[in-house]
Amino acid sequence: MSSSSKIDQVGSHETIISIDDMRITSVLSGQHEKILIDHAVDNDEAVILALGYKQEFKREFSLFTTFGVSFSVLGLLPSIASTLWYSLAYSGNAGLTWGYMIGMVGVMGVACSMAEISSAFPTSGGLYYATAMLAPPKYKTFLSWVVGWSNYFVQVTGAPSVAYGGASMILACKQIMDSNYVWQDWHCYLMTVCLTFFAAIIASLPTKWIAWINTGSTILNLTFLFISWIIILAGNNRTDQGLSKFNSNNVAWAIDNLTEWPDGISILMSFMAVIWTMSGFDSPFHLAEECSNAQIATPRAIVLTASVGGILGFVFQLAMAYTIVDVEDAVNADLGQPYISYLAQILDTPSVLCLASFAIILAFSMTFSCMIAASRVLFSYSRDNCFPLSKYWVQVNKHTLTPVNAVWLNWFIGCLLCLLMFGGVAIDAIFSVGAIGSFISFTIPTLLRITYARSFFKPGPWNLGKYTYLSGGLATAFTTLMIPILCFPQYRGADNTPDLMNWTVLVYWGSMFLACAWYFIYAHKIYHGPKSNLDKESIITDENEEKQVIEAVVSKGGKIQYGASEVSEEKV
Incomplete structure (x- = not known):
């Protein structure tokens, strides 16, 4: 013109x-x-x-409401309940106590480094956009492609994995109430699809409504977590079983290695629980375009989510470590859900159902919070032709001013992913995909920030100053160590049978291979990084x-x- x-x-x-x-x-x-x-x-x-980018969303999230969404995505109680198997089955109580503390040190390094990057690039594209800006020109397109797809794998598996955990708890409660009931895989599948369907409806609402709902969800998260903690400590019936009220320190902090790997490896493998539980702290990054004062509120929400979630998670798991009766029984019980099995060891049936209902309600709120974050990721990546049929997923609904098409595509993909439960333990891969995918997408821009981009990076108003390289070095070392560990199976050699292997190798790396192959075959012609x-x-x-x-x-x-x-x- x-x-x-x-x-x-x-x-x-x-x-x-x-x-x-x-x-x-x-x-x-x-x-x-x-x-x-x-x-x-x-x-x-x-x-x-x-x-x-154009301003396409209303900025109706504040620091608190952004924290509310990310804390709901974090979903401490349902996350701990859903991933308890990884803590207990790998290293016993040590995975709940000092193993969790060590894992949190690495997680905080990752969170602080991400917060600094979010202040410089407050866009819903998040780490994908930052990677393109921080990478060498020759590699920025491909690296942003890898980060984008890796982060999308995290987001798209979040809601179905949480809903699967919630469905498992519902069916375990049914089994407690009816000893003749035996739940089947298709029962769990239909329950999971039902939970995600109603969650997708909520995730399609206008931003203001979502902010209100997530504010209530945050209050419920904190309230239910506190009540559950009190009941576990004060209301347990261990003394009625001839036991002391609490386990001794030697028991609560002891390694109970149930793997065929050395103790050190078993502790590292138990980090899977804390990594997956804490993976929601990146949600504020993806909501940055809907948040007021984004350059300050977004990084603060990231650090607040990681720190508050880490502390509360540790305190809650301490209560579990000091009250659990039998680690192996909780892992291998017929109920098929370690958290419900643990509660059944120390509480009467009404109390078990009460605490289980808390976790189930929060699992549902966590499901729609995950869907909100996932839809923003799909929307932002589609602006740059990162996905097939991007023109449909980039559309913002004119009534709700939210990316409704993206919500429902993610829901459909989640339903397909949940078919893995008919493959037995293969369904566990959607948890580990979330962990390994998040670490790969977090590591690349963080590493670029402290290496290639150190001379030209322009920090935002929230930054780490002289601690940038300390935090970035810790984050990079931790994620580099954990990426291969997250692919380890519990057993090795002849004992690592197909029904017990870690299917992360196939589900994540196979999917990433296809994404990269598509890039080199065709997508490089239409995708040139953020535009x-x-x-x-x-x-x-x-x-x-x-x-x-x-x-x-x-x-x-x-x-x-x-x-x-x-x-x-x-x-x-």
């Missing part, structure tokens, strides 16, 4: 954003370009525009053109803003 036509469209209040002056590395930076917007903008909109979706008419590339626009606005008595700061006529 010509300069004169732009001037004709000028309104009474225009905004000119100079990308290179905003201390932001984006798909538009370094080109001396400026963006012309026909309305006043605040800092949040100025930042997202400078990153190359701007701003209208070309809004880009000013010539200083004379800018001057004419400003003069036209001022001559009509209008005002000009640079970024989010108003400019007077005298300054012009």
